[in-house]
Amino acid sequence: MLGSSARADVEPVTEFLGRHGSSHTNNWAVLVCASRYWFNYRHMANALGMYRTVKRLGIPDSNIILMLADDVACNPRNKFPGCVYSSSAKTLDLYGDNIEVDYRGYEVTVENFLRVLTALGRVEPSVPRSKRLLTDDRSNVFIYMTGHGGNEFLKFQDSEEISAFDIADAVAQMWEKKRYNELFFMIDTCQANTMYSKFYSPNVLATGSSVIHENSYSHENDRDIGVAVIDAYTHYVLQFMEGINKTSQATMQDLFDTYDPDKINSHPGVRSDLFPRSLRDALVTDFFGGVAQAEVLTPPEGAQPSHFLFINNASAIEPDGSVLYRYGDTATDLDAIGGLDGHPFLAATADGQKSAIDGNIRAWASTAVVLSLVGWIASRE
Amino acid sequence: MDGNGDLAFPALVAARLLLAFSPLPDALKYDQQLSSPLTSYSRLREGIYLFQHGIDPYSGGSFRHSPLLLSLFSTVLPLTRYTSPILWTAVDSGAAWALVQIWRLRAGAKRTSRDGQIYALYLLNPYIVLPSLALSTSSMENLLCLLAVMFACRGRASAALLALACLVQLSLPAVLLVAPTTLLAITRPVSRLALARPFDVQGKQTIPLIAEFVGYSALLTFASTFVCGNWRWVEKTWGASLTLPDLTPNPGLWWYFFTEMFDHFRPFFLMVFCVHLLIYIAPVCIKFQHDFLYAVFLLVGVQALFKPYPTLSDPGLFFSMFSIFPEIYPYLRHPIVTALIHLHASLLLPLFNSLWLRQGTGNANFFYASTLVFGMGNGAALLDAIWAGLRVAIGELKEGYEVAQE
Numbered sequence: 001m002l003g004s005s006a007r008a009d010v011e012p013v014t015e016f017l018g019r020h021g022s023s024h025t026n027n028w029a030v031l032v033c034a035s036r037y038w039f040n041y042r043h044m045a046n047a048l049g050m051y052r053t054v055k056r057l058g059i060p061d062s063n064i065i066l067m068l069a070d071d072v073a074c075n076p077r078n079k080f081p082g083c084v085y086s087s088s089a090k091t092l093d094l095y096g097d098n099i100e101v102d103y104r105g106y107e108v109t110v111e112n113f114l115r116v117l118t119a120l121g122r123v124e125p126s127v128p129r130s131k132r133l134l135t136d137d138r139s140n141v142f143i144y145m146t147g148h149g150g151n152e153f154l155k156f157q158d159s160e161e162i163s164a165f166d167i168a169d170a171v172a173q174m175w176e177k178k179r180y181n182e183l184f185f186m187i188d189t190c191q192a193n194t195m196y197s198k199f200y201s202p203n204v205l206a207t208g209s210s211v212i213h214e215n216s217y218s219h220e221n222d223r224d225i226g227v228a229v230i231d232a233y234t235h236y237v238l239q240f241m242e243g244i245n246k247t248s249q250a251t252m253q254d255l256f257d258t259y260d261p262d263k264i265n266s267h268p269g270v271r272s273d274l275f276p277r278s279l280r281d282a283l284v285t286d287f288f289g290g291v292a293q294a295e296v297l298t299p300p301e302g303a304q305p306s307h308f309l310f311i312n313n314a315s316a317i318e319p320d321g322s323v324l325y326r327y328g329d330t331a332t333d334l335d336a337i338g339g340l341d342g343h344p345f346l347a348a349t350a351d352g353q354k355s356a357i358d359g360n361i362r363a364w365a366s367t368a369v370v371l372s373l374v375g376w377i378a379s380r381e
Numbered sequence: 382m383d384g385n386g387d388l389a390f391p392a393l394v395a396a397r398l399l400l401a402f403s404p405l406p407d408a409l410k411y412d413q414q415l416s417s418p419l420t421s422y423s424r425l426r427e428g429i430y431l432f433q434h435g436i437d438p439y440s441g442g443s444f445r446h447s448p449l450l451l452s453l454f455s456t457v458l459p460l461t462r463y464t465s466p467i468l469w470t471a472v473d474s475g476a477a478w479a480l481v482q483i484w485r486l487r488a489g490a491k492r493t494s495r496d497g498q499i500y501a502l503y504l505l506n507p508y509i510v511l512p513s514l515a516l517s518t519s520s521m522e523n524l525l526c527l528l529a530v531m532f533a534c535r536g537r538a539s540a541a542l543l544a545l546a547c548l549v550q551l552s553l554p555a556v557l558l559v560a561p562t563t564l565l566a567i568t569r570p571v572s573r574l575a576l577a578r579p580f581d582v583q584g585k586q587t588i589p590l591i592a593e594f595v596g597y598s599a600l601l602t603f604a605s606t607f608v609c610g611n612w613r614w615v616e617k618t619w620g621a622s623l624t625l626p627d628l629t630p631n632p633g634l635w636w637y638f639f640t641e642m643f644d645h646f647r648p649f650f651l652m653v654f655c656v657h658l659l660i661y662i663a664p665v666c667i668k669f670q671h672d673f674l675y676a677v678f679l680l681v682g683v684q685a686l687f688k689p690y691p692t693l694s695d696p697g698l699f700f701s702m703f704s705i706f707p708e709i710y711p712y713l714r715h716p717i718v719t720a721l722i723h724l725h726a727s728l729l730l731p732l733f734n735s736l737w738l739r740q741g742t743g744n745a746n747f748f749y750a751s752t753l754v755f756g757m758g759n760g761a762a763l764l765d766a767i768w769a770g771l772r773v774a775i776g777e778l779k780e781g782y783e784v785a786q787e
Contacts, residue, residue, distance in 0.1 A: 359432055359608075363452035366604040370449060370547075371457075373600060377543050 016295060022282065024140040024181045027290045028133060029054045029064045032113060034147030034156045036069030036105075041227045042218050044072045045086040046146040046188055046234040048094035053241045054142065057289030065116055065133055067103040069157060079224050086230040086238070088222040102131050110162045117143075118173040137178035142186070142287045146234065149189030151212055152197070168198035175201040182275070184252075184287040188233045190215045193269040205275040205282070207256065209233035210266035217265045232264045244284055246291050253279040389497035390481075393504040394474045401466035401514060409515040414730050416517035417690035418627040419445045419552070419618075422465070425518065429455050439613040445621050446518060447550045448605035448614050465516055472524045473513050477503040479527035484705040486534040486570050487674060495707070502704040507727070508697025519694040522552050526698065530677055533562045534570035538590055541566050546597035550605065553622040554688045557680045560662050563590045565673035572708055573672045574773040580670035622689045623655060630738075630748060632730055633691040634756050637749040658687050668771070675770050678702050682763040686756060696759050703762075709769035719765060722758035726751055 017023040031054075033047035051066055073084050073095045084095040103112055116133050135141055148155045152164040167185075174180050185206040187195050192208030199206060209216040209231070218228035219235040230238075240258050244250055256279065259268045272279055285291045409415055410422060418424065428444030431437070432451055438444040454460050458468060481499050485491065503509060513520040525548040532541035545562055548555045567586055605614060621627060628636050635654060642650060661683045669676040681702060685695035710716075729751035736743035775784055 357435075359435060359610075360455070362608050362610065363432070363456045366449070366452045366608040367456045369604045369607075370453075370601065373543065373597070377539050380539060 012297065016293075022140065022182065022277075022286045023138065024286065025138040025292070026136075027059050027063060027140050027142070027287070028135050029059050029142045029144070030067075030116065030133065031064065032067045032108070032143070032145045032147075033069065034067075034108065034145060034154055034162075036071055036108075036157050038072065038075050038077050039227055040069075040147070041072050041084075041225065042229055042231050043146045043148075044068060044070075045084055045094060045230050047144070048084055048099070049086050049230070049234060049238045050144045051099065052092075052094055053238060054288055054290075057241075057244065057285060057291070058246050059288075059290040061100040062130065063290065064100070065103070065131070066099070066101050067108045067113065067116075068101050069108055070101050070104040077226070079226075085222070085225070086235070088220055088224075088229065090222075100130070106157075108157055110156050110160050110166070113156075113162065114166065114170050117170045117179075119177065119179065133179070135174075135179045138181050139179070140287055141174075141180045141183045143183065144186045144188075145195070146188040146231065149187070149191060149195060151191050152194045154187070154189055154195060164195045164198040167195065168200060171199060171204060172201040175203070182282075182286070186237075188216060188231050192216060192233075193271075196271050199271070199274060202274055203276060204271075205252065205279075205287075206271040207268060209264070209268050211269060214266050233266065233268060236260070236264055241284075241288065244288070246285060246289055248283075248285060250284045251280050252282040252284060252287075255284055389500045390474075390477070393477070393500055394470065397473060397504060397510070397513075398467070398470050400510075401470050406466070406514040406516065409511060412511075412515055412731070413630050413734060414632045414693050415512040415515035416519070417631045417633075417692050418629050419621060419690045420512075420518040420522075420692055422516035422518070425450065425454070426460060429460065437609070437611070437613065439609060439617045442617070442626065445617055445627070447618055448608040449547070449550055449601065450518065450521075452604075452608045469513050469516055469520055472520050473504060473509065476520070476524040476527045479524070479531040480701065480705065482531045483527065483534050483570070483674070486531075487572055487705055489571055495704075499704045503701045506697050506701050508693045509701060512692050512694040512697070517692055517694065518551070519692045522548060522555070523694055523698045525551065526555065526558065526681070529558070529562055530565070530674070533566040534674065536566060538563070538566040539593065542590065542594045543597050546594060546601055549598060550601050553619045554658060554684050557658060557662055557684050558677060559594060561666050561673050561676040561680055563587055563594065564666065564670075565677060566590065568673055570674045572674075572706075574675060574706075574708055574770055575776065577671040577774045624651060625689055627690075630734070630745070631690055632693060632752050632755050633688060634686075634752060635689050637745065637752070640745070654687070654689070658683065672770075675706065678706065679763065679767060679770070682759070682766060686759040686763060696755075696762075699759070699762065703766070706766075706770075708773055709766065712769040712772040713765050714768060715761065715765060719758060719761045722754060722761060726755035726758050730755060 029051075031047050031050050033043045035043045047066070047068055051064065054064060055061070072078065073082050080090070082095060083090075083093045086092070086094055103116075116131070119133065133141075145154060153161045154163075155161050171180075171183060171185075174183070180203070182203045182205070185196055185199070185204060186208070187206075188209040189195070191210060191212050191214060193211045194208075196206035196208055210233075217232050219230045219232040220228065222229045236258065237255070240255055256268075256270050261267045270279075275282070416422060424443050425446050428438035428446060428451055431444070433455055438451065458464065460468075477500050480503050481496050484495070484499050485493065488495075509520070509523070525544050529541045529544035529548060532538075532544060541562055545555070545559055549559070564580075564587065567590070568580075606612060625635060625639050628640050630636055638650070639647070661680060665676050665679050665683070666673070669679065678699075682696075682699040685691060685699045688695055730748070733743055733747040733751045737745060737748050772784065778784065
């Protein structure tokens with residue numbers, strides 16, 4: 001990507017990014033639950049379960065766009081108000097008190113979803129930052145969609161639908177606008193695999209819960225809540241993710257290897273032809289987590305260590321420029337080694353001290369002017 | 382009774398000094414009725430700190446005091462925990478002394494029986510005491526105003542004009558007082574309210590005085606610019622009174638109006654409000670050309686009512702100056718109503734301020750309503766003073782006669 005114009009300071013960066021497999025620097029997640037109403041409780045639980053997972057693995061709320069109808073937790077039919085459970089054991093409340101839903105209720109529309117992806121709303125200043133997908137060309141984006149779907153379409157909130165062509169075109173626009181480094185698309189609906197069949201932009205990895213002409217089934221009904229609480233595909237994916245933490249080296253191939261059509265009752269699929277790397281090199285945390293790669297470099301040859309000293313007492317500067325420490329002076333030592341240029345900073349602080357003394361002289365001069373004027377007037381009459 | 386004044390003044394000053402060192406001022410320091418963005422002590426301290434560390438205090442929006450205060454307090458008079466209360470007590474004592482001198486000149490006596498009362502009416506006036514305890518620099522503005530008027534009463538025009546020039550440096554709306562003070566300096570302060578006569582001094586005499594005032598202002602402006610090193614202070618200090626950038630709530634009538642002002646109309650209404658202050662100068666000076674001290678008094682009242690960033694000390698000065706005009710007391714039409722409106726407003730202002738900003742159970746409209754009541758109280762006092770000042774000339778009525786305006 002940085003290619004032929006590699007300068008001396010760019011090479012270490014490309015080398016570093018290449019060394020760790022994935023060349024991304026930040027992670028984003030777009031989690032969409034495209035249904036509303038009480039009987040689609042499980043879709044809400046799907047999306048919230050995925051939300052909890054990516055948050056646990058390190059993606060912050062500012063990098064997550066969560067689109068939910070959000071009409072389940074406080075629904076009058078909910079026997080457990082303010083709570084959303086994904087299993088009948090009710091061990092984990094997915095709703096809790098610390099979730100940030102960016103698009104709720106009637107804001108979950110096809111138009112908003114496509115605008116989020118392609119940043120068509122970027123020029124409008126009224127859209128808050130929390131509702132924007134502010135990715136760049138080094139972002140890995142994870143898109144998760146769940147709801148009711150069919151052959152190359154997904155139903156949005158009972159009133160409209162999005163087609164596989166629309167999503168493919170949106171992702172192509174993202175690629176043109178350099179809005180992702182690698183994109184992972186996961187979808188849990190009926191006939192889900194048809195939704196990713198139309199992608200044509202590079203660096204896209206996709207997986208779905210069922211093939212064409214096949215339904216995806218829910219996993220578990222709960223007697224108290226009265227509806228199904230989780231879908232089978234998402235349930236088993238989340239179960240796999242429970243064993244993953246931020247330092248995990250599990251790969252995407254490991255995730256796909258756990259797909260068991262007998263348990264899920266449908267045939268999940270994977271599309272990796274557009275993905276440049278091998279699935280055994282792509283870590284799960286490359287998409288689900290917000291893990292940053294860090295490396296401590298040795299300083300380049302010829303760099304001098306710069307010594308910063310910040311003094312709070314202006315009068316501690318001796319005439320020859322050296323510094324006098326006195327008991328009670330608060331001085332902060334900022335030792336910086338490693339190629340940083342300290343001269344601009346020192347120049348700025350030196351200017352500050354000089355102008356403080358300068359200001360003092362000015363103040364005395366102007367006070368003298370005013371007081372002499374007062375004295376002259378007083379003595380005149 | 383002559384010794385009354387001798388004892389009253391030291392006693393009051395001592396009492397004020399004790400009060401200044403009590404824990405009460407700590408609760409008042411950030412009160413919005415007692416100090417405005419132009420007079421707040423904490424902003425003054427911050428500006429001095431920045432200045433002493435080489436950062437231009439006018440590059441931000443927090444420091445709006447005059448550069449003269451900046452230079453004064455960073456050189457000659459350092460502001461510490463002990464010097465500040467003493468300094469503010471001295472300022473208030475000086476202002477009370479000046480007020481008593483004005484009274485003595487007006488009464489034409491070296492010492493009167495009312496001196497003690499006048500000291501008390503200034504130093505015990507809560508509208509004056511509380512901002513002074515909160516260390517608001519509006520107390521210094523009051524001192525300079527009273528000194529200017531006192532020198533003008535004595536006939537020392539230069540000293541009066543210098544004090545006025547300093548006052549205008551601190552607070553731009555004080556230009557209202559330039560005309561009547563100048564004219565007062567060339568006439569006598571003795572009460573002529575009952576014996577109205579046309580102004581018989583030549584207008585040409587005022588031109589050198591105006592020129593002197595302009596000269597002093599220019600010199601002080603030069604000193605201010607010299608302290609700062611640039612002209613940014615003009616926009617931040619005088620510009621604040623003209624463009625109202627800071628909409629911190631205060632007991633004035635401007636801030637709420639401009640919080641809900643569309644930007645499109647803002648320049649027009651700023652112009653209207655500023656011109657509104659200026660239109661009172663000529664009529665008041667013409668109508669009271671026989672007694673310019675009274676004209677000064679009325680314009681202090683106008684300033685207190687319509688100033689952009691008032692504090693309680695501005696109407697406080699107006700009410701304390703009532704004490705030097707005892708001849709109008711019988712002719713005030715509704716003093717009790719005014720006093721009750723003021724009692725009402727002075728209880729409501731801190732209550733609604735706290736309800737809005739501290740407890741959160743009220744909103745800005747509550748406080749705005751109490752500033753309207755306060756403004757009504759000030760307006761009622763001003764109107765009453767104008768009426769009484771004119772009514773004195775007519776005197777007592779005989780049976781069967783009544784006063785009517787032609």
